[in-house]
Amino acid sequence: MDIVLYTSERANSSHRVEWALNYKKIPYRRIVISPEQPAADYLAINPLGFFPSVSVNGFLISESMAILEYFEERFPDVVPLLGSSANERALVRRICHYVDSMVHSPQNRTALNFFRPELTESERKQLRGEWILNRLNVLSSLMCRESGFATGCKFSLADIFVACIYKKALQHGVAEHEFYHTHLHWLRRNENISLAEPVR
Secondary structure (H helix, E strand, C coil): CCEEEEECCCCHHHHHHHHHHHHHCCCCEEEECCCCCCHHHHHCCCCCCCCCEEEECCEEEECHHHHHHHHHHHCCCCCCCCCCCHHHHHHHHHHHHHHHHHHHHHHCHHHHHHHCCCCCHHHHHHHHHHHHHHHHHHHHHHCCCCCCCCCCCCCCHHHHHHHHHHHHHHHCCCCCCHHHHHHHHHHHHCHHHHHHCCCC
């Protein structure tokens, strides 16, 4: 099976897919699209223009959640990351969709360029970091307090979504958040999870 991941180095959503594929030990080729490449080159792969996109034997998929659910269905017996019951899957999806729609999307570079074009790059960076932490503070009430994982007692896509967006906040210069720093540290204590984590 030929799996190709089209990504950008700074694409938070791409890191989610990489982490899941690495953890599942699903082989793939990684093609980095640089900012210097003509936009038309990538738009031929994904007309939406966002990262990541994946080609599976020529079948193209975009949007990280759609990609991740595809691999869960395509490889159902390879370390499930969405949960093993309808209830578990609902709880994992709840966190993933919250991160995707309420945390990630509003602070996306494209959204900020449209709504706040007057901001300098430094001001945008600060605003993005503050927004992420503000929304993560709300999410913390739904996070599991007993196991160390985002929900339930197993590593899941929910952990990947939360950890990736928290790391993005740190990249934007915010101070460490005790709860989410503890969650990230907990994940990294597990060798398999830590080795699968993309390091950029």
